[in-house]
Amino acid sequence: MKLNTLYFVVTDYGKNGIGNAGDATADRDLAYSNYCDAIGDxxxxxxxxxxxxxxxxxxxxxxxxxxxxRDEYVYECIDRDLPISNIIGEAA
Structure with a gap:
């Protein structure tokens, strides 16, 4: 299998444990979207x-x-005048 770059996002589902926030992907934008979804939740x-x-x-x-x-997420929230998730302030 030929791979150049692979992205993955890991999140904590609480009592369900740690897992991927979406599948591993070669698409950075999709990985960023998975990160935003987790933060949004x-x-x-x-x-x-x-x-x-x-x-x-x-x-x-x-x-x-x-x-x-995290920096992109904060910038987009500020740019769009959206609230920034409380989770952003926590140490990841």
């Missing part, structure tokens, strides 16, 4: 990106991108 969420070598598909980099998604 007052669920703490963390976002991650995995990058793979183009030649052999081996994992090269995994990094957390929660702060990037």
């Amino acid at each position: 007052d669920q703490p969420a963390r976002a991650f990106m995995m990058q793979f070598d183009i030649g052999n598909s081996e994992l090269e980099i995994t990094r957390e991108i929660t702060s990037d998604f």
